[in-house]
Structures are given as structure tokens and as C-alpha cells.
Amino acid sequence: MSLDQNKIRNFCIIAHIDHGKSTLADRIIEKTGLLTSREMQAQVLDNMELERERGITIKAQTVRTVYKAKDGEEYIFNLIDTPGHVDFNYEVSRSLAACDGAILVVDAAQGIEAQTLANVYLALDHDLDVIPVINKIDLPSADPDRVVNEIEDVIGLEAHDAPRISAKTGLNIEDVLEAIVEKVPAPKGDKTAPLSALIFDSLYDSYKGVIVFCRIMDGTVKPGTAIKMMATDATANVVEVGYFGAGQFIPCEELSAGMVGYITASIKNVKDTSVGDTITELNRPCKNPLPGYKKVNSMVYCGLYPADGAKYPDLRDALEKLQLNDASLTYEPETSIALGFGFRCGFLGLLHLEIIQERLEREYNLDLVTTAPGVIYKVHKSDGTVFDLTNPSNLPDPSEIEYMEEPVVSAEIMVTTEFIGPIMELCQERRGVYLGMDYIEGQRALIKYELPLNEIIYDFFDALKSRSRGYASFDYELKGYEKSELVKLDILINKEEVDALSFIVHSATAYERGRKMCEKLKDEIPRHLFEIPIQAAIGSKIIARETVKAMRKDVLAKCYGGDITRKKKLLEKQKEGKKRMRQVGNVEIPQKAFMAVLKLDQE
Amino acid sequence: MNNNKSMGIYIHIPFCVKKCNYCDFLSFNSDEATMLSYINSLNNEIIANRQTEKTVATIFLGGGTPSILDPKHIYDILNTIYKYYHIEDNAEITIESNPGTLNISKLKDYKAFGINRLSIGLQSSIEAELKAIGRIHTCTQFLESYDAAIYAGFNNINIDIMSALPNQTIDSYKKTLETVIELNPTHISAYSLILEENTPLYDFINADNEHMLPDEDTEREMYYMTDRLLKQSGFHRYEISNYAKDGFECRHNLSYWEDADYLGMGLGASSYMDGARYKNTSCLEKYINHSSNPKDIIENVTPLSVKDKQEEFMILGLRKIKGVSISQFEKLFSKNIYSVYGDVIEKYISMDLLSINDDTLSLTSKGIDVSNTIFTDFLLED
Numbered sequence: 001m002s003l004d005q006n007k008i009r010n011f012c013i014i015a016h017i018d019h020g021k022s023t024l025a026d027r028i029i030e031k032t033g034l035l036t037s038r039e040m041q042a043q044v045l046d047n048m049e050l051e052r053e054r055g056i057t058i059k060a061q062t063v064r065t066v067y068k069a070k071d072g073e074e075y076i077f078n079l080i081d082t083p084g085h086v087d088f089n090y091e092v093s094r095s096l097a098a099c100d101g102a103i104l105v106v107d108a109a110q111g112i113e114a115q116t117l118a119n120v121y122l123a124l125d126h127d128l129d130v131i132p133v134i135n136k137i138d139l140p141s142a143d144p145d146r147v148v149n150e151i152e153d154v155i156g157l158e159a160h161d162a163p164r165i166s167a168k169t170g171l172n173i174e175d176v177l178e179a180i181v182e183k184v185p186a187p188k189g190d191k192t193a194p195l196s197a198l199i200f201d202s203l204y205d206s207y208k209g210v211i212v213f214c215r216i217m218d219g220t221v222k223p224g225t226a227i228k229m230m231a232t233d234a235t236a237n238v239v240e241v242g243y244f245g246a247g248q249f250i251p252c253e254e255l256s257a258g259m260v261g262y263i264t265a266s267i268k269n270v271k272d273t274s275v276g277d278t279i280t281e282l283n284r285p286c287k288n289p290l291p292g293y294k295k296v297n298s299m300v301y302c303g304l305y306p307a308d309g310a311k312y313p314d315l316r317d318a319l320e321k322l323q324l325n326d327a328s329l330t331y332e333p334e335t336s337i338a339l340g341f342g343f344r345c346g347f348l349g350l351l352h353l354e355i356i357q358e359r360l361e362r363e364y365n366l367d368l369v370t371t372a373p374g375v376i377y378k379v380h381k382s383d384g385t386v387f388d389l390t391n392p393s394n395l396p397d398p399s400e401i402e403y404m405e406e407p408v409v410s411a412e413i414m415v416t417t418e419f420i421g422p423i424m425e426l427c428q429e430r431r432g433v434y435l436g437m438d439y440i441e442g443q444r445a446l447i448k449y450e451l452p453l454n455e456i457i458y459d460f461f462d463a464l465k466s467r468s469r470g471y472a473s474f475d476y477e478l479k480g481y482e483k484s485e486l487v488k489l490d491i492l493i494n495k496e497e498v499d500a501l502s503f504i505v506h507s508a509t510a511y512e513r514g515r516k517m518c519e520k521l522k523d524e525i526p527r528h529l530f531e532i533p534i535q536a537a538i539g540s541k542i543i544a545r546e547t548v549k550a551m552r553k554d555v556l557a558k559c560y561g562g563d564i565t566r567k568k569k570l571l572e573k574q575k576e577g578k579k580r581m582r583q584v585g586n587v588e589i590p591q592k593a594f595m596a597v598l599k600l601d602q603e
Numbered sequence: 604m605n606n607n608k609s610m611g612i613y614i615h616i617p618f619c620v621k622k623c624n625y626c627d628f629l630s631f632n633s634d635e636a637t638m639l640s641y642i643n644s645l646n647n648e649i650i651a652n653r654q655t656e657k658t659v660a661t662i663f664l665g666g667g668t669p670s671i672l673d674p675k676h677i678y679d680i681l682n683t684i685y686k687y688y689h690i691e692d693n694a695e696i697t698i699e700s701n702p703g704t705l706n707i708s709k710l711k712d713y714k715a716f717g718i719n720r721l722s723i724g725l726q727s728s729i730e731a732e733l734k735a736i737g738r739i740h741t742c743t744q745f746l747e748s749y750d751a752a753i754y755a756g757f758n759n760i761n762i763d764i765m766s767a768l769p770n771q772t773i774d775s776y777k778k779t780l781e782t783v784i785e786l787n788p789t790h791i792s793a794y795s796l797i798l799e800e801n802t803p804l805y806d807f808i809n810a811d812n813e814h815m816l817p818d819e820d821t822e823r824e825m826y827y828m829t830d831r832l833l834k835q836s837g838f839h840r841y842e843i844s845n846y847a848k849d850g851f852e853c854r855h856n857l858s859y860w861e862d863a864d865y866l867g868m869g870l871g872a873s874s875y876m877d878g879a880r881y882k883n884t885s886c887l888e889k890y891i892n893h894s895s896n897p898k899d900i901i902e903n904v905t906p907l908s909v910k911d912k913q914e915e916f917m918i919l920g921l922r923k924i925k926g927v928s929i930s931q932f933e934k935l936f937s938k939n940i941y942s943v944y945g946d947v948i949e950k951y952i953s954m955d956l957l958s959i960n961d962d963t964l965s966l967t968s969k970g971i972d973v974s975n976t977i978f979t980d981f982l983l984e985d
Contacts, residue, residue: 529954529973552823554975555795555843562613562859563873564915565880565905568982571918575979 005258007073009184010215012080012095014123015105016113016473020135024105024167024176025063025081031173032065032077062098062201062213062260064243064250069181077180078244078260080200082119092119094200094275096126097290098215098260101184103176104132104157108142108164111150112440113473114414120155131183132159133176138166146441154440189257195219195227196286197255197263197279204324208240210267211249214279215260217290222254226282227265230289234272235282236265273324298330298346299407299478300353300373300457301390303500304360305342307367307580307591312341318364319343322356329356334391338500338584339369339594344391347373350457369582369591371500375453378405378481392502395488398539406484407453410435411476414446419468423447426467430455431506450479454504489514491521492535492542496585500594511543517596518546524593527551532587610654610876611661611858612688614645614680615869616669617887620704624737624807627799629871629885630667640891641870642676646683647895648868653687657864661695661855664718670700674712681716695720695854697761703740705748710755720853721752722761722792727768727775728782735769735815736796736804742782749786759851761790766825768796769808769815776825777832784836789851793829794844795822823972830968840924843971860919862912879906909936910983913943917981921974926965940964947980 015021062080069075082095096102102123106116123130132151134144144164151159163175201213221227225238242251243261255261267273278289306315319331330346347353353373360366377389380402389395389404411432415423417439424434427449435448451460456476464472487510491501501521505513514536521534525548536544581588618638619630633641662684669677677698684690697720698713705723713721727733728742752760762783766776783791796816798805808816817825830840838846845856858865867874871885881904884890893899907915913936920927932940941948948964951957956970956977966974 529956529976551973551976552819553795553826554973555971562865562867562875563882564859564875564919565873565882565903568914568918571975571979572982574975575982578979 005189006186008076008078008187008258009101009180010078010080010099010187010258010260011101011103011180011184012082012099013103013105014082014092014096014116014119014130015135016107016110016115016119019105019107019110019113019116020167021105022081024103024133024135024165024173025079027167027170027173028077028079028177029063029065031170031177032067062095062244064245064260067177067181070178071181075181080260092122093126096123096128098198098200099126099128100187101129101131101180103180104130104151105135105167106132106147106151108134108137108144108147109139111143111147111444112154112414114412114446114475115473117155117412117414117446118475118477120157129183129185130157131179132157132162133179134159134162134164135167137164138169138171150441187258189216189218191218191220191256193218193257194284194286195221195225195279195281196290197221198290199229199273199275199277199279202273202275202324204321205264208264208266210264210273210324212263212265212267212273212279213260214255214263216255216257218257218286219281220254220256221263221279221281227263227279228282228285229272229274229277230280230285231277232272232274234267236267236272238263238265240264297478298328298348298376299453300347300349300375301344302347302353302373303334303336303339303342303371303391304331304345304357305336305339305369305371305500307369309340311366314364315343315360315366315368318360318366319345321364322359326356328352336371336393336500338498338582338589339371342369346390367580367591369500369594371594372503372596373457374504375407375457377407377486377504380404389504392488392504393499395504403483404486405481406486408450408479408482409453409456409476410479411449411451411456411474412446413449413464413472413474414440414444415468415472416444417442419471420445420447422467423464423472426460426463427451430460431508451476452482452484452506453478454506487538489517490537491517492533492537493521493525493589494532494585494587495535496587497537498584498589501596510538514538514544518544520596521593522546522548524590524596525587526590528587530586608657609660609691609863610657611663611855611863611865612659612684613855613865613867613869613872613874614649614662614664614669614684615867615872615883616664616666616672617641617870618666618671619668620671620701620739621737624735624804625796625799625802627802628667637887638672638676641887642672642679644891644894645869646679648897648900649680649683650687651895651897652866652868654689654866658689658691659684659694660691660863661858661865662690662697663855664698666699668701668704669698670704670709674709674716677713677718678716681718685717697722697853697855699724700748701738701740702745702748705751707751707755710752710757714756719757720759720761721757722763722790723748723752724763725779725783726763726765727771728779729771729775732768732771732775736765749788759790760788761792761853762786762788763792763794765794765796766829767817767822769804769812771817771825773821773824773828777828780829780832784832787836790845790847790853791833791838792845793833795826826972842924843922843974857923860922862916862919874901879904881905910985912936914982917944918978921964921966921978921981924965924971926963929959929962929964943983944981951977951980 013021013024065077067075067077080095080098082092104120120130134147136142137144148159151157163172163179165172165176196218197214197216199212199214203211205211221238221241223238223240227238228235240251241255241261241263242249249262280286306312323329328348331343334344335341357368357370360368378386379389380386381400382402413423430451432449432451435450438446440446464474485507486504487507489503489505489510490497518534518536527548529551531550532548534546535542578588581590617630618633621632622630696718698718699722701724725745726738730741764779764783798808833846837848840846841852864876866876870887870890872883874881881901884900884902890900916932929940956967958965958967970977
């Protein structure tokens with residue numbers, strides 16, 4: 001099967017969360033006739049259970065459909081879905097690199113949001129043609145004219161002929177399809193040149209091994225081709241190539257320049273197909289690997305431990321499998337005195353962390369203990385060496401430290417003008433440095449701040465929403481490292497330091513945090529048969545203390561008319577509860593206490 | 604202790620005039636016709652379970668409110684038991700009752716039927732407290748019932764009281780205790796209120812009324828006061844919640860803690876016979892239709908393993924103030940108690956929650972307060 005490159009359109013949809021990206025994807029699939037209405041599940045692309053529950057797309061997925069355009073020709077659409085949360089900027093960038101154009105969905109009532117801008121800039125960085133679409137015009141509050149002006153003024157994109165649609169009702173979807181044909185450029189590339197294909201995603205299948213998602217830039221790949229991954233040097237023979245049906249893999253004879261599809265090659269070692277790598281032919285390699293891919297960097301770290309120590313190998317296997325689907329997840333073994341054997345894991349952000357945690361618990365049936373998340377600090381030691389600190393327990397003695405640096409981000413917050421005050425106040429509280437502000441359309445402002453990453457990973461987003469009645473939107477990118485006055489806060493429970501509870505904090509907020517941490521832990525730790533002091537300390541100095549009073553009464557006097565079985569069941573339940581706790585010295589600590597630091601700002 | 608020839612009988616009467624607000628036992632209000640068919644089915648079950656090998660040392664009519672029944676039904680039940688079982692000469696035969704459902708003629712009938720122990724649920728002598736927990740009687744009615752019981756010839760009477768009730772104070776609880784002590788009964792059961800889920804009181808307290816319950820310090824003071832005042836008045840504590848004059852410990856209650864056989868009959872009744880625990884159905888309709896074939900109404904038959912028996916020996920035995928016998932453990936299980944529970948025993952002795960005295964191991968008074976936590980440590984791993 002030879003395909004005319006001119007009839008291929010590789011594109012993605014970018015949007016602020018909730019502006020209707022996934023719904024538009026559904027409509028495109030529906031209108032291109034690949035699926036009948038009856039076959040349509042709501043939101044076909046979001047096929048992970050978790051994604052559906054949270055209503056966001058976590059993992060980029062892709063689908064191929066066939067569209068018969070008004071010019072009478074059939075076009076192949078490769079639609080690559082992109083995630084919509086700030087944590088997943090890297091996934092967006094991978095998807096974008098595989099595309100030639102991007103549809104920008106903007107809500108006709110909400111207008112441009114912080115994420116809209118971030119995504120557009122990312123698309124323009126990848127030299128994509130951006131096609132604006134005004135969605136939700138059926139809403140009573142829709143004001144498409146205003147939004148068109150906004151797009152033209154703020155982004156500088158021609159938008160007066162942008163399709164005005166309702167993805168929900170299917171109104172004017174054809175306009176979008178025609179715009180894709182007309183405005184997304186056809187892919188270029190030489191089918192006969194040495195193979196060069198970009199890995200933008202992969203997943204693990206227990207029968208086929210690793211399934212690599214790729215965009216062929218040059219050359220042709222077919223079953224039997226000997227291939228080589230340029231970064232890892234791994235080699236394999238291609239077993240199958242194909243394209244993406246909705247939710248299924250459809251094998252084909254070959255993939256050639258311009259096409260988007262998958263390759264299987266009995267690749268068993270997941271580390272061989274690092275996302276971002278270039279696939280080429282073993283015997284006729286291309287000269288240079290493809291550019292444009294950023295190496296994924298974890299921004300947030302935490303310890304993950306199996307609640308049942310015997311499940312450590314299961315956790316390792318699960319992480320290995322998840323990493324295959326999620327290049328941004330990193331992990332390495334670590335040991336905690338309090339928690340035993342586990343892994344220090346790196347994530348893109350807190351949402352990413354929560355999602356991985358939930359998937360491990362749900363899909364792999366693991367009961368986990370998670371330690372407080374933190375960022376990567378750079379520790380400059382007196383001997384001139386520098387190292388990345390991801391686990392507070394590894395902080396050297398203060399006498400060996402020259403100084404420390406923490407990551408800072410530049411953040412853009414879009415908010416209606418009435419909330420500028422409270423939002424700036426919030427940023428100041430979080431040690432923010434004001435960079436500037438732009439007014440948009442008179443009603444709204446884009447506030448720019450530089451913020452330490454560790455001030456925004458926990459609950460900044462929630463605080464932002466609550467101080468702007470839900471109107472503020474937020475985006476950030478890592479700017480770099482800055483010198484900072486940081487200290488390690490240790491927690492002692494019954495006089496024993498609990499390594500898994502230590503965290504790094506700015507010296508100015510250490511007392512406050514220590515006090516709140518003790519208060520939280522006091523609520524989380526159940527009473528024991530003895531009194532338990534909870535202390536926060538910096539070095540050898542105790543800065544806060546609370547006490548869990550000794551249990552005075554735990555007696556079940558009733559005998560239930562000789563129903564000993566019931567009585568025993570109650571005791572067994574109580575014992576089970578105890579089992580799920582972590583023993584530190586002679587104190588049993590519930591698992592959720594290890595996440596207490598996350599709730600310090602909640603009342 | 605385990606005399607396989609001797610057993611207890613428990614009869615469950617699930618009917619009440621009105622269910623109390625804190626109660627999660629199997630009880631409900633019912634019409635006359637249902638009660639009649641229930642008694643009929645109960646008699647069938649008693650007959651079907653007849654025992655020829657064992658003798659009956661105790662009979663306990665519990666509920667619910669057995670005293671709600673017409674005395675002729677009590678007569679029917681007891682008569683059937685007497686006919687189909689060997690009752691020991693000095694058997695303890697108890698009926699539970701509520702003030703408000705008693706009168707002299709009823710009590711005289713009970714006495715005539717062979718009932719020799721009466722248990723009366725007072726709970727509190729303060730009207731407002733009674734009302735808060737949904738009792739149907741007043742303190743005056745209780746006093747009348749008590750006098751009537753004495754008049755009818757009862758000389759072994761238990762009174763149930765409760766502490767930690769909504770709006771209860773140290774002083775008001777003291778008043779309840781004094782009221783009871785003045786009557787000089789032979790036995791007092793003193794319970795702390797336990798809020799059970801799915802009860803009106805639980806819902807009420809959780810609807811932002813926690814402040815109505817006595818705080819922890821007050822609750823503990825009530826608890827210690829119970830022990831203090833009752834001991835001063837000649838009662839001794841023989842089980843976590845039970846106090847008696849010498850020789851008047853409830854033998855039926857003790858049998859639950861002493862590996863003795865007991866046969867529970869009636870709706871939802873629990874049994875422990877020949878090394879297995881089981882329970883009757885809680886479905887009234889099923890019970891009424893199938894009670895003459897006891898196999899069809901029993902559920903959750905659990906034959907006890909050696910591990911179960913060791914756990915129960917400790918957990919049930921330690922409920923008794925005198926504790927458990929170390930040599931008896933060895934005799935029953937052919938194992939030294941320390942080879943099974945050495946660590947736990949050592950841990951709690953060091954914390955002053957268990958104490959050892961020659962051959963007996965028992966909870967200290969501090970240990971009694973936190974007995975559940977201690978008991979969970981006596982559960983063995985599979």
C-alpha cells in the first residue's frame with residue numbers, strides 16, 4: 001500500500017483544561033466515519049478508567065481516521081491527543097513533535113487562559129501551524145467575537161475565519177475537518193532516504209512486547225527491517241507495523257515518511273525504547289538523530305513504599321511497567337528506617353504523582369505508603385562538589401554544606417482584575433518575586449511571578465482557585481536554580497527521628513511548618529498505651545512539640561449474649577487496622593501520616 | 604472447668620415495647636400474633652434440640668424484653684425446657700426485665716415457674732437521662748418493680764446501670780449508684796455507654812451533639828467511682844462490667860468466659876456446643892418457618908481450632924478479674940503458656956497492665972481500662 005503524502009494530515013488538539021479538547025476529538029472520529037455513533041463510547045480517547053474519572057487526558061493517545069473532503073479526495077487524519085495539565089507539558093511537547101499542525105480550541109465563554117498561551121507557545125516552538133477553533137458557542141454566555149479579538153490581540157493569530165463550533169452538539173464540525181485539510185500542511189520527507197522515526201510514546205503489551213509509537217520522518221519501515229535505537233544503541237528486527245484504529249492496533253505492510261503508526265519488534269527490555277529516541281535502520285543509519293526532544297526531567301520526588309514489605313518486588317515490577325507507558329516517571333531503590341525497602345520516585349508534578357500512586361493501587365493492587373513530596377535541591381558542599389538532593393535524609397551535616405540552591409519557576413497567572421490583589425498576596429506568601437503584569441482586554445490580567453517550586457507543588461493550585469473564586473488559571477515552567485536559605489526539618493516521634501517524615505523547608509517558614517506538622521501528626525497518630533511526644537527539630541534544636549496523650553480507655557464491656565464470634569471479629573478488625581500501620585520504635589504510625597506535610601495549609 | 608456434661612441454655616426473646624436509642628441488639632416491637640407464632644417456633648426448636656447426655660446448670664431468658672410476654676408464654680418455654688432437658692437441682696434460672704413491664708402477679712408467676720434470678724434494666728435513676736436514651740420507664744416505676752420483686756420472693760436480683768450517658772454528670776451518676784446501692788441487690792452490671800452505628804443515639808450524637816457526652820476525664824471518673832463505691836458497699840468485681848455479693852456471681856454469664864457449653868435458642872441466638880460456635884438466623888420469617896429443624900436455621904458454624912481455643916482461653920479468661928490459670932493452659936494445650944504468649948505477657952507485665960500471681964495471670968486495673976488493645980495482641984497469626 002503506497003500512500004500519497006499529500007493526503008496525510010498529522011495534527012493535535014491543544015486547549016486549556018475543560019475547553020473541550022476531548023469532546024472535539026470524539027466528534028472528529030465520529031464525523032470521519034471510522035466509528036458508528038453506536039460504537040462511540042463517550043470520549044473515546046480517554047480510555048483509561050482514571051482519566052475518565054478525573055475528566056482529564058493523562059496519556060497522549062493517537063488515532064487514525066479517514067476523511068472524505070469536499071474536494072472529493074480521501075485524507076488520512078492522524079489525530080494525536082495531548083494532555084491538558086501543567087504537569088504534563090513534556091507529553092504535550094512529544095505529541096507536538098510528531099505533528100505538522102495544531103488545532104487550538106478556545107472556549108467561547110472563557111476565552112484565553114494561562115494554559116492556552118503555554119500550549120500555543122509550545123506549538124509555535126515546534127513550528128506547527130496553529131488553527132484556532134472557537135468552541136462552546138451554544139453556551140448562553142458565549143461571546144465568540146470577543147474571543148476572536150483576544151486570540152488576534154494576545155496570540156497574534158488570524159482568527160476571524162476560525163470555525164465557530166459546539167463539539168458537544170456537533171455543530172459546524174465539518175468546518176474544522178475542512179480547515180484541517182486546507183491549513184495543516186502535508187508531511188514532507190523522503191520515503192527512500194535512510195529511516196528516521198521519532199518515538200513519541202510507547203506501551204507494553206504482554207504478548208507483543210513493547211509497542212513503540214512513532215512518526216516516520218524519512219524512509220520506510222516494514223516487518224523484517226533491522227532497526228536501531230540511536231540513543232540506546234539497542235537493535236531489533238521489526239515484527240509488525242501498523243496504525244491506530246480507535247482503541248485498537250491495525251497492522252499494515254509498511255510505514256513510510258509522513259506516517260504515524262506503531263512498530264513491534266519483540267523488544268523485551270523496556271529501557272531500550274526510551275521516548276524521544278530516534279529509530280533508524282541498522283544497516284543504513286541516518287546521519288543525525290532527530291532534534292526537538294527535551295529530555296524529561298522529574299520535578300517532584302517522593303518515596304513510595306509497599307505497605308506490606310513482602311510486596312517490594314511487585315512494586316518494582318509495577319513501576320517498571322508504568323515507566324514504559326510513562327517516560328516521565330523515574331524511580332530508584334531506597335531504604336528508610338521507618339518504612340523499609342521502597343523507591344524514590346520522580347514525577348512531573350503533584351498531579352502526576354497522585355495519578356501514578358492511584359494507578360499502582362488500582363491497577364496493580366498495591367497498598368502504598370507515600371512520603372512527603374519534595375523538589376530537587378542542589379547541595380554545594382564545602383569540598384567544592386555539588387550534588388542533587390532528592391531525599392531529605394541524604395542531606396549532609398550542615399558543617400559540610402557551603403550553600404544550597406532550590407529550583408524556581410516562572411509562573412503566569414491569568415485572572416480577572418478584581419482578584420489581582422488576593423493573588424499577588426498569595427504569591428508574596430509563597431516567597432514569590434513579582435516580574436510584571438499585562439492587561440488583556442481590560443478585564444483580565446496576566447500576572448508574572450518567579451516562585452520557588454517547593455512553594456507551589458503542594459497546594460498552590462487549590463489556594464489559587466479559592467482566592468479567585470475559581471477564575472484564576474496558572475501555568476509555569478522551570479526557570480533554574482537559585483541560592484536559598486534552606487534547612488532540614490526532622491520529626492521525632494517518641495524521641496526517635498522518623499526519616500520518612502523529614503523535609504526541606506525555607507528557614508523563614510521552618511518554625512511555622514514545624515509547629516503545623518506536629519499538630520497534624522498529633523491528629524493522625526492514634527493514642528497508644530503510653531504518652532507519645534511529637535517534636536520538630538532543626539539539627540539538635542527542638543522547635544515545636546505536641547503530645548499524643550496515652551489511651552485511657554479501650555474496653556468493650558458488652559458480651560452480646562454470648563456472641564463471642566462477634567466480639568472476636570471486632571478485635572480482629574482492630575488488629576488488622578494496627579497491621580496497616582508502620583512501626584517506628586514502639587509507636588504505630590498510620591500510613592496517611594506520612595503525607596501529613598501536604599495538608600499543613602488546610603484547616 | 605470444662606465439664607462436658609453440663610451446659611447452659613440461652614433463650615432469646617427479641618420483642619420490646621420500644622427499642623432504646625442506643626440499642627443494637629436483635630430486638631423490635633411486634634404484634635400479638637407474631638409473638639404467638641414465635642413462642643410456638645421457639646418451643647419447637649427447644650424440643651428439636653433436646654439433650655439427653657448433658658445436664659443444664661443455667662437458663663437465661665434474655666432479649667429484647669422477655670418480661671413483655673404474657674407469663675403463660677414464659678411458662679410454656681420453661682415447661683418445654685424442663686420436659687426435654689435434665690435440669691440440675693441448683694440451676695440458676697434468670698429472666699431479664701424492664702421496669703414498666705413488671706407487676707407483682709407477673710413476678711409471683713416467674714417465681715412459681717422456677718425462675719430464681721431476676722435482672723432489671725434501670726440504666727439511670729435520673730429521668731432526663733432515661734429519656735435521652737429512649738427508655739420507656741421512670742425511676743419510680745423501677746423502684747416499684749424492685750419492691751414487687753422482693754415481695755414476690757426474689758432474693759437474687761441484678762440491676763443494670765450505665766455511665767457515660769448524654770448529659771450525665773459525676774453527681775447524677777453518683778445518685779444512680781447510690782440509689783442502686785441502697786436497695787442492696789446481689790448483683791450489679793455497670794456498663795459504659797457504647798455508641799453503636801445504626802442506632803438513633805449514634806446519629807444524634809454525630810449530628811454535632813458530641814458535647815452532650817461526658818468528656819474523657821469525667822467518663823473515667825465515673826468508671827473509677829463505680830469500682831470504688833461498689834467495693835465499699837460489699838460488692839466485688841468478678842468481670843470487667845459485673846459486680847456481685849459473694850456467691851452471687853452470674854453463673855450463666857461466667858460460662859461464656861469459661862469454655863463451657865451453652866445452647867442459644869431463639870432468633871439470632873449464639874451457641875457454643877461441643878467445640879463449635881454457631882448462630883441462629885436473624886431472619887424472623889426463616890426462624891418461624893424452620894425452627895423445628897435446627898440445622899436449617901443455624902449459620903456460621905465455626906469449629907474451633909487449637910489456635911482459636913488458645914486465643915479464647917486468654918481473651919475470654921482475662922475478662923474475669925481473677926484471670927486465667929497458667930497451669931490450666933498447659934493442661935489443656937500441652938504447651939507452656941510462655942511458648943505461645945511469652946512476648947505479649949512480658950510486654951504487658953513490664954507496662955503494668957498484666958500481673959502474675961503464682962499460677963494466675965490477670966489484668967491490672969490499668970489493664971482493664973485498655974483491655975481491647977491488650978486482647979488484640981493475644982490473637983495469633985495464622
